[in-house]
Amino acid sequence: MDKEEILKEARKAIIDADKAKAEELAKRAIAEGVDPLEMINKGFRAGITEVGDLFGRGELFLPELILSAEAMKGAADILTAALPKGTKKRRGKIVIGTAQGDIHDIGKSMVVSFLQANGLEVYDLGRDIETQKFIDKAQEVNADIIGMSALLTTTMSGQKALIQELKKAGLREKYKVMVGGAPATQRWADRIGADAYGIDAADAAKKAMELLGEG
Amino acid sequence: MGKTYTRMGDGSVIELSESELKRDLEEGTRDAAERGRIPPLCEDELSYLFDIYSIPYRFVSVDRGNEVVLTYDAATLKIRRVGVLTHRIQSLQIYEKLLGADTLEFDHVDYSFKPVKPIIAYEQTELEQALLVTTIPMFYGAMPNLGSYTQPDGPCLNPMELLPMGKITEARAAQEEMVEHAVKDMVNVASAMYESGADGINFDTTGAAGDTDFLATLRAVEILRKKYPQMCIEVGMAGEFILGMHGELTYDGVRVAGLYPHKQVELVEKAGATIYGPAINTNTDESCPWNIARAATFTKACVENSHIPVHADMGMGVGGIPVVDQPPVDAVSRASKAMVEIARLDGL
Structure with a gap:
C-alpha cells in the first residue's frame, strides 16, 4: 500500500468509525515510514472534517460522530507516541x-x-x-x-x-x-x-x- | 442600477452590486438544493427575488390577493419581553385588536409541556378568561422540550453526559425513556387545554432536542388525533433538519434523524396534524438575499409535498430573517413577501 492509499484508507476508517482499522493503519504507516504528522493531518483529520460536514448536513448522527471521534483518538495516540523526541506537541x-x-x-x-x-x-x-x-x-x-x-x-x-x-x-x-x-x-x-x-x-x-x- | 441596501444574517447593513445580489440568490438556492436534494428555484423565481431586494422602499408587502393567515406563537410573552408590562390576556387582546393577528397562541412563560403539567388548573382558568374577551381562534402552545426530562431536571439519565463517555447504548436507552415520559405529558396537557376551550394545540420548536423530540411529538399527535378527531394540531419546527441525537429512531418505518422539511411534513401529516410549520435556519455569515433564496427553496419543496396547510416560522433567526432581537422591517417584510409568493405558503 503506498502513502496516498494509506492516507485515503485512514480518512475512510474515520468516516466509517472503524477504530480497529484506524489503529491498524496508524501502525502500518509507522512501519512504512509515513510521517506521523502527515498521517494525522492529511489522513485522519481529513476524515473527521468530513464527518463534521456530514453531521452538519444531517447525513450522519451524534452516536456515529462519537464513534468516529474514538477511532480518531485511538489512531492519533499511536501516531503521537511515534513522533521523534522534541517534535511532540502538547495537546491543546x-x-x-x-x-x-x-x-x-x-x-x-x-x-x-x-x-x-x-x-x-x-x-x-x-x-x-x-x-x-x-x-x-x-x-x-x-x-x-x-x-x-x-x-x-x-x-x-x-x-x-x-x-x-x-x-x-x-x-x-x-x-x-x-x-x-x-x-x-x-x-x-x-x-x-x-x-x-x-x-x-x-x-x-x-x-x-x-x-x-x-x- | 445602484447598489442594493440589504443586510447580513446578523442584521448588519451591507450594500450589494447587481452581480453580487444575483450571485447570493443563486448560491442560496443551490445550497438548499444540495442539502435537501430538492430542485433549486428557477430563473423566474430568482428574478422575482431580485426585484424584491432591489426595490428601494424601506418595506414591501405581498401583492393584493396574496395575503395569508398570520399566527403569533408565544403571544402572551412577546409584549412583556420588550418591557411593556401587560397581563397575558391583555397581550392577546393587543395582538387581536391592534396587530391584525388571525390566530393566536396562549402559553405560559416556562413554555414547555412538562412544567405546565403541575399548574394545569391555573392555565385552564386563565385560558377560559382569555376566551371570554377574545373572538380569535386560540391555540394553547408549548415546546416538547425533551431536554427537560434528563437529569438534573428530569428522571432520565442525561444522554449528553453519556455520549461523550462512549456509552451509546445507555444514551439511546435514556432517550427512548424520555420519549415515553414526554408523550404522556404532551397528551395530558393538550387534552386538558383542549377540553377547556382551546381551538387547537401548537407543538412549538419541535425537534429542538433532536430526533427524540420529533418522534415524541409525532406519537403525541397520533394519540390526540384519535382522541379528538376535530382538534386543530399545529407542529412547528425548531430547525431545518432533525438532529440525530439517537440516530436510529423511526416513525412509521422512516428514520426521523436527518429529515428535511419536505420529508418532515409527510410524517407530521401521517401522524394527524392539521398545520405544519417549517423553520429554516438563518446563516449569520451570509446575506439576507442568500438566506431567503435558501429558505424559499426548502419551503417551496415542502409546500409542494404537503396536503396540509404550511405556516412557516418567520422570526429572529429563521425563515431568512436576521438573528437580532428586534428584526428590522426591511428584512422581515422582504422575507415574508418572498416566502409567501415564491414558496406559496398558507400562513406565517
Whole structure:
C-alpha cells in the first residue's frame, strides 16, 4: 500500500468509525515510514472534517460522530507516541461550558465531541456555570482556550462578562476566548472582543484548531 | 442600477452590486438544493427575488390577493419581553385588536409541556378568561422540550453526559425513556387545554432536542388525533433538519434523524396534524438575499409535498430573517413577501 492509499484508507476508517482499522493503519504507516504528522493531518483529520460536514448536513448522527471521534483518538495516540523526541506537541487544552443562567447544553456538548475528535484536551464544566469558574478552571489546568456557549439573548451577556473579568484579573492575554450559541454571531464576537466565534460544532472545532496554530 | 441596501444574517447593513445580489440568490438556492436534494428555484423565481431586494422602499408587502393567515406563537410573552408590562390576556387582546393577528397562541412563560403539567388548573382558568374577551381562534402552545426530562431536571439519565463517555447504548436507552415520559405529558396537557376551550394545540420548536423530540411529538399527535378527531394540531419546527441525537429512531418505518422539511411534513401529516410549520435556519455569515433564496427553496419543496396547510416560522433567526432581537422591517417584510409568493405558503 503506498502513502496516498494509506492516507485515503485512514480518512475512510474515520468516516466509517472503524477504530480497529484506524489503529491498524496508524501502525502500518509507522512501519512504512509515513510521517506521523502527515498521517494525522492529511489522513485522519481529513476524515473527521468530513464527518463534521456530514453531521452538519444531517447525513450522519451524534452516536456515529462519537464513534468516529474514538477511532480518531485511538489512531492519533499511536501516531503521537511515534513522533521523534522534541517534535511532540502538547495537546491543546480548552475549558468549556454554558453561560450562567443557561441550561441549554446540547449544542455545547456537540462542540465538546468535535473538540475531542480533533485531539484537544477538553474540560467540560457543564451548564449554568458562574463566570469565575471558567477562569478558575482555566488557571488550574493551564488551558489555552476558554469557550462559552449561550442559547439565550438573556444569557449571552455572560460571554461579555467573561472577557471583562479576564481583563480585570490581568489574564486576557493568557487565554483565547471562543463564543457560540444560537444568538451569538461574528459581529457579537467582534463587539465583545472574543478571539473566535463558531457558527456550529464543526466550525467551532476548526476555529479552535486555528487558535492553536493547527488549522 | 445602484447598489442594493440589504443586510447580513446578523442584521448588519451591507450594500450589494447587481452581480453580487444575483450571485447570493443563486448560491442560496443551490445550497438548499444540495442539502435537501430538492430542485433549486428557477430563473423566474430568482428574478422575482431580485426585484424584491432591489426595490428601494424601506418595506414591501405581498401583492393584493396574496395575503395569508398570520399566527403569533408565544403571544402572551412577546409584549412583556420588550418591557411593556401587560397581563397575558391583555397581550392577546393587543395582538387581536391592534396587530391584525388571525390566530393566536396562549402559553405560559416556562413554555414547555412538562412544567405546565403541575399548574394545569391555573392555565385552564386563565385560558377560559382569555376566551371570554377574545373572538380569535386560540391555540394553547408549548415546546416538547425533551431536554427537560434528563437529569438534573428530569428522571432520565442525561444522554449528553453519556455520549461523550462512549456509552451509546445507555444514551439511546435514556432517550427512548424520555420519549415515553414526554408523550404522556404532551397528551395530558393538550387534552386538558383542549377540553377547556382551546381551538387547537401548537407543538412549538419541535425537534429542538433532536430526533427524540420529533418522534415524541409525532406519537403525541397520533394519540390526540384519535382522541379528538376535530382538534386543530399545529407542529412547528425548531430547525431545518432533525438532529440525530439517537440516530436510529423511526416513525412509521422512516428514520426521523436527518429529515428535511419536505420529508418532515409527510410524517407530521401521517401522524394527524392539521398545520405544519417549517423553520429554516438563518446563516449569520451570509446575506439576507442568500438566506431567503435558501429558505424559499426548502419551503417551496415542502409546500409542494404537503396536503396540509404550511405556516412557516418567520422570526429572529429563521425563515431568512436576521438573528437580532428586534428584526428590522426591511428584512422581515422582504422575507415574508418572498416566502409567501415564491414558496406559496398558507400562513406565517
